[in-house]
Amino acid sequence: DTGVSQDPRHKITKRGQNVTFRCDPISEHNRLYWYRQTLGQGPEFLTYFQNEAQLEKSRLLSDRFSAERPKGSFSTLEIQRTEQGDSAMYLCASSPGQGNFYEQYFGPGTRLTVT
Amino acid sequence: AQSVSQHNHHVILSEAASLELGCNYSYGGTVNLFWYVQYPGQHLQLLLKYFSGDPLVKGIKGFEAEFIKSKFSFNLRKPSVQWSDTAEYFCAVTTPVTSGTYKYIFGTGTRLKVLA
Numbered sequence: 001d002t003g004v005s006q007d008p009r010h011k012i013t014k015r016g017q018n019v020t021f022r023c024d025p026i027s028e029h030n031r032l033y034w035y036r037q038t039l040g041q042g043p044e045f046l047t048y049f050q051n052e053a054q055l056e057k058s059r060l061l062s063d064r065f066s067a068e069r070p071k072g073s074f075s076t077l078e079i080q081r082t083e084q085g086d087s088a089m090y091l092c093a094s095s096p097g098q099g100n101f102y103e104q105y106f107g108p109g110t111r112l113t114v115t
Numbered sequence: 116a117q118s119v120s121q122h123n124h125h126v127i128l129s130e131a132a133s134l135e136l137g138c139n140y141s142y143g144g145t146v147n148l149f150w151y152v153q154y155p156g157q158h159l160q161l162l163l164k165y166f167s168g169d170p171l172v173k174g175i176k177g178f179e180a181e182f183i184k185s186k187f188s189f190n191l192r193k194p195s196v197q198w199s200d201t202a203e204y205f206c207a208v209t210t211p212v213t214s215g216t217y218k219y220i221f222g223t224g225t226r227l228k229v230l231a
Contacts, residue, residue, distance in 0.1 A: 004158075042119075
């Protein structure tokens with residue numbers, strides 16, 4: 001299967017700990033997006049990359065959050081000093097850079113629980 | 116601020132009933148519009164999209180949506196639902212932020228349950 005993959009699928013951490021999530025986009029998709037989804041809400045845009053360049057960041061992305069895509073392939077999302085309010089599903093999506101680049105392909109998500 | 120509103124949070128229908136899910140957005144410029152669906156236990160997947168041209172767009176599984184610019188709406192329809200349409204449906208819009216970059220906004224979703 002060559003879909004978007006995310007790792008881990010579930011993460012339980014204690015408040016104050018740092019966590020890092022990984023996203024592997026569909027091969028050759030040069031756009032990659034991160035979203036956060038809480039219960040009863042739609043995905044909330046966090047940030048997106050074109051290749052290795054981070055082109056847009058939401059105001060939701062506080063200083064404790066950082067995302068990278070160093071080689072333009074996989075991406076990582078790190079949350080430092082986690083808080084209970086960070087508990088959510090973190091979704092990754094990718095899209096081609098041309099043509100249908102608006103169409104996003106989503107991964108299964110990483111569910112974060114901060115205790 | 117730009118936003119997407121989905122008025123129906125939960126919808127319950129019997130099989131063969133007609134479906135219409137509302138979606139309104141707040142942005143006066145050029146937008147691209149989408150409906151995504153999430154079946155139980157599965158990823159979000161694209162149902163249909165509108166970029167330009169014919170405002171009535173057809174998607175997978177018999178779904179269609181109509182873009183009405185004057186009403187800032189993009190409602191999803193299906194003439195006859197099936198039990199397998201039970202899922203959560205999200206309306207989404209992309210709006211340009213700066214040249215070449217876009218902001219994606221999703222609605223809060225509508226949970227559809229179809230009774231067999």
